[in-house]
Amino acid sequence: MKRKRCEMEETTKKKKMTEIGSAIEELSVLSIAKTTIVTTKTEATTIINLPLKPLLSFCNIIIQVLDKIGPTMAVFRQDIDQNIQRLEKMWESDPIVYSNLVEILRKEAKEGSSRKPKSCSRAALWLTRAMDFTLALLQRLVKDMSQNMEQAVEESYNLTIKPWHGWISSAAFKVALRLVPNNNTFINVLAAKDETHQMVQDDIRSLISLLIPLLSQLHSILELYEVSKLKST
Numbered sequence: 001m002k003r004k005r006c007e008m009e010e011t012t013k014k015k016k017m018t019e020i021g022s023a024i025e026e027l028s029v030l031s032i033a034k035t036t037i038v039t040t041k042t043e044a045t046t047i048i049n050l051p052l053k054p055l056l057s058f059c060n061i062i063i064q065v066l067d068k069i070g071p072t073m074a075v076f077r078q079d080i081d082q083n084i085q086r087l088e089k090m091w092e093s094d095p096i097v098y099s100n101l102v103e104i105l106r107k108e109a110k111e112g113s114s115r116k117p118k119s120c121s122r123a124a125l126w127l128t129r130a131m132d133f134t135l136a137l138l139q140r141l142v143k144d145m146s147q148n149m150e151q152a153v154e155e156s157y158n159l160t161i162k163p164w165h166g167w168i169s170s171a172a173f174k175v176a177l178r179l180v181p182n183n184n185t186f187i188n189v190l191a192a193k194d195e196t197h198q199m200v201q202d203d204i205r206s207l208i209s210l211l212i213p214l215l216s217q218l219h220s221i222l223e224l225y226e227v228s229k230l231k232s233t
Contacts, residue, residue: 018192019068020203023061027210030054048221050101052091056084059127062134068189069153072176075169076161080130083123090120105225114225117233125227128218132160135211141187142204145197149183164231 017025030051063080066073091098098104105121108114114121136156140147154177162170181189191200222228 018190018195018203019061019064020190020200020207021192023058023065024203024207024210026054026058026061027207027214030058030214048100048102048224050217050221052087052099052101052104055101055127056087059084059130062130065134065190068181068186070181071179072153072173074176075172076130076133079126083127086118086123087120087127102221105221105227109225114227115230121222121225121227122230122233124218125222125230128215128222129161129164131211131215131218133157135208135215136160138204138208138211141183142201142208145187145201146183149186150177150180152183153177153180166232169232 059080063077066077066080087101087104090104101124105114105124108119108121113119116122133156136159137152140152140156157173162173165173187197187200191197219228
């Protein structure tokens, strides 16, 4: 009986968890990439580990946040989902080897397939850019919670995604900007019941503090495998 009550309490807790709270939880358990030098008699090998599944779980939460911005992010959201699926498919082919994102990038670099349109390296790159956008948007909101939402979304897009998008995607995004909700509406849908804007702001700050080092490591890894500057195909 006690066990059942604990399970019910845990279920209730999960239901009350906001997207921001879930994102903080995922990043808290995600081990930021660790670099280890393994030395043998003949050579020294650098091993970098970045767990794939927690990273993809976090990217799924980003989709939920983008949903709250509305139809403006529909195409972007679809791209994120497709990139998550591509990496999950690779993981399913060998869950032990490909539990580390870096092993996937290393495999494609060795095969010479990193730059192909449907490569997992491109998928990892665009997921990183989605996180860049999310970080830029959250930083603007936490700096000024009254900032015009449309302006915040546009500035974040121009800084992180537009340089890599083709003109068709950029033009479509510009048109869709008119559908962005106002600032209060967006903050309200991010908040839990009875949670104040100040509490949401504090949660966002916590998320930002976890996201910055993760993105720094991701960009370093993408540069290492020479895929960080690829544009959309």
